[in-house]
Amino acid sequence: MRNPLLADADGRARPIQAAVWYLVVIVLVVLFFWASLAMVGVALDFSFVARFQVRILDGLLLTLAISAGSLVLSLVIGLPVAVGQGSRVLPVRYLCDLYVKLVRGTPLLAQIYLFFYVVGTAWGVENRLVAGIVILSVFSGAYIAEIVRGSLSSLDAGQLEAARAVGFTRAQTMRYVVVPQLVSRTLPALTGQFASIVKDSSLLSVIAVVELTQTMREISATTFNLFGTYLFLAGLYLCLTLPIMFVSRAFERRLTYAH
Amino acid sequence: MRIEMRGVEKNFDGVPVLKGIDFSGDVTTLAVIGPSGGGKSTLLRILGGLLQPTAGEILLDGEEVPHDEQGLVRYRSSLGFVFQDGGLFHHLSARENVALPLRAVHGMGEDEARLRADELLRRFGLGEEADKYPAQLSGGQRQRVAIARAVAPRPKMLLLDEPTSALDPEYTCEVLDLLRSLKDEGTRFIAVTHEMGFARRACDEVAFLCGGRLVEHGPSERVFADPRTPELQHFLGRLLEWSA
Numbered sequence: 001m002r003n004p005l006l007a008d009a010d011g012r013a014r015p016i017q018a019a020v021w022y023l024v025v026i027v028l029v030v031l032f033f034w035a036s037l038a039m040v041g042v043a044l045d046f047s048f049v050a051r052f053q054v055r056i057l058d059g060l061l062l063t064l065a066i067s068a069g070s071l072v073l074s075l076v077i078g079l080p081v082a083v084g085q086g087s088r089v090l091p092v093r094y095l096c097d098l099y100v101k102l103v104r105g106t107p108l109l110a111q112i113y114l115f116f117y118v119v120g121t122a123w124g125v126e127n128r129l130v131a132g133i134v135i136l137s138v139f140s141g142a143y144i145a146e147i148v149r150g151s152l153s154s155l156d157a158g159q160l161e162a163a164r165a166v167g168f169t170r171a172q173t174m175r176y177v178v179v180p181q182l183v184s185r186t187l188p189a190l191t192g193q194f195a196s197i198v199k200d201s202s203l204l205s206v207i208a209v210v211e212l213t214q215t216m217r218e219i220s221a222t223t224f225n226l227f228g229t230y231l232f233l234a235g236l237y238l239c240l241t242l243p244i245m246f247v248s249r250a251f252e253r254r255l256t257y258a259h
Numbered sequence: 260m261r262i263e264m265r266g267v268e269k270n271f272d273g274v275p276v277l278k279g280i281d282f283s284g285d286v287t288t289l290a291v292i293g294p295s296g297g298g299k300s301t302l303l304r305i306l307g308g309l310l311q312p313t314a315g316e317i318l319l320d321g322e323e324v325p326h327d328e329q330g331l332v333r334y335r336s337s338l339g340f341v342f343q344d345g346g347l348f349h350h351l352s353a354r355e356n357v358a359l360p361l362r363a364v365h366g367m368g369e370d371e372a373r374l375r376a377d378e379l380l381r382r383f384g385l386g387e388e389a390d391k392y393p394a395q396l397s398g399g400q401r402q403r404v405a406i407a408r409a410v411a412p413r414p415k416m417l418l419l420d421e422p423t424s425a426l427d428p429e430y431t432c433e434v435l436d437l438l439r440s441l442k443d444e445g446t447r448f449i450a451v452t453h454e455m456g457f458a459r460r461a462c463d464e465v466a467f468l469c470g471g472r473l474v475e476h477g478p479s480e481r482v483f484a485d486p487r488t489p490e491l492q493h494f495l496g497r498l499l500e501w502s503a
Binding site for chain 2: 158159161162163164165166167168169170172176177180181184
């Protein structure tokens with residue numbers, strides 16, 4: 001009889017074993033929060049959901065729209081920056097490098113305030129939604145650049161030489177060798193990055209973009225139901241991010257030929 | 260195939276690696292031997308159109324190796340190259356590694372390319388491995404797939420850069436066996452190698468490269484039985500010291 005607590009020697013768990021233990025862990029976590037709520041004497045009340053369902057749905061849709069827009073725009077920013085970091089033209093290389101370092105080294109909250117109130121005001125960007133998507137994309141683009149740069153540098157020279165040797169043109173080498181391998185190496189991480197964008201978009205509430213978090217803040221301000229709204233808010237974000245993480249894991253499993 | 264090299268030189272950042280190679284002869288199977296750093300791999304890459312020489316010219320059957328990228332792409336596709344580590348594409352199965360260049364470079368149809376790939380893999384004892392990825396194959400299997408990929412378009416000549424030096428001894432044998440059977444079928448090749456037994460018994464001719472110069476060249480039996488230059492005598496003597 002195997003120890004029911006342990007995965008097998010390869011690190012895998014049987015399906016039933018996995019289901020049971022996952023359930024146990026979830027129950028324990030829920031109990032912990034339940035106990036904490038009971039100790040501070042909070043009674044949860046979700047009656048606001050029905051009352052504000054239209055606004056909540058609008059906020060959720062806006063969060064999705066911001067995230068999707070930012071994903072596309074941050075790819076548009078991140079891909080050239082990843083290539084630019086390896087450029088032989090030094091100003092380009094250092095510009096890309098500085099961008100990545102500044103963005104990754106400062107909090108998103110500071111970037112949102114600085115961009116919106118200083119850069120945005122100076123250059124006449126008044127639309128909060130547009131500004132929000134741009135700021136989030138600039139932020140996320142730096143992380144995407146790092147993800148892509150990592151995979152670019154792991155493409156080994158041997159395969160590129162082999163591609164020339166079999167008679168591929170430069171365009172064919174890109175199409176048949178570089179792009180497929182980059183996609184399979186970066187897709188799991190890029191999907192994970194999308195989950196981060198969804199969460200990070202909540203910070204746009206500070207410039208009054210009425211996405212999901214801002215909607216909930218407004219609701220909690222009128223109902224004084226702080227715990228109920230924020231718990232519900234966290235649950236909604238999990239509904240968005242958990243499937244994305246699941247997809248990311250699935251990509252990871254499907255694309256692991258290289259190991 | 261008639262190969263002529265005239266004054267071929269190559270510098271890397273000003274450091275001379277090839278110091279003027281002159282060669283003229285009909286090549287069927289040629290082993291290029293010599294100490295490490297002697298310029299063997301560099302010469303093979305120049306012959307294969309993967310590197311441009313700093314000076315000199317090379318003619319294959321009277322035709323000069325092109326200098327422009329477009330001409331070089333066509334030139335490379337007429338040869339088959341096998342690298343030390345095989346250079347297989349990690350994201351493609353063994354079958355696709357062979358079939359993709361047939362379709363993309365040589366204009367073969369989907370079915371024709373797959374048939375050709377499967378036929379070669381079966382002949383090379385890899386019939387069961389066609390759907391596996393390079394990471395799932397042994398070193399010897401990978402190298403045989405790489406050879407299948409190189410011979411699939413029926414190239415004028417195979418160029419092999421130390422095809423067995425990254426392999427365990429048992430895998431070395433299976434790759435060398437395969438090369439010998441290809442030779443017996445009339446495949447021409449130039450192989451940079453450290454396997455002296457292979458150079459002596461499976462290659463018609465041997466070229467000895469040392470210090471960036473072509474020091475000695477001739478029929479392999481003669482070169483091994485009666486080395487004429489002191490460099491080759493020294494090189495072979497050092498090897499004999501440890502051979503059984």
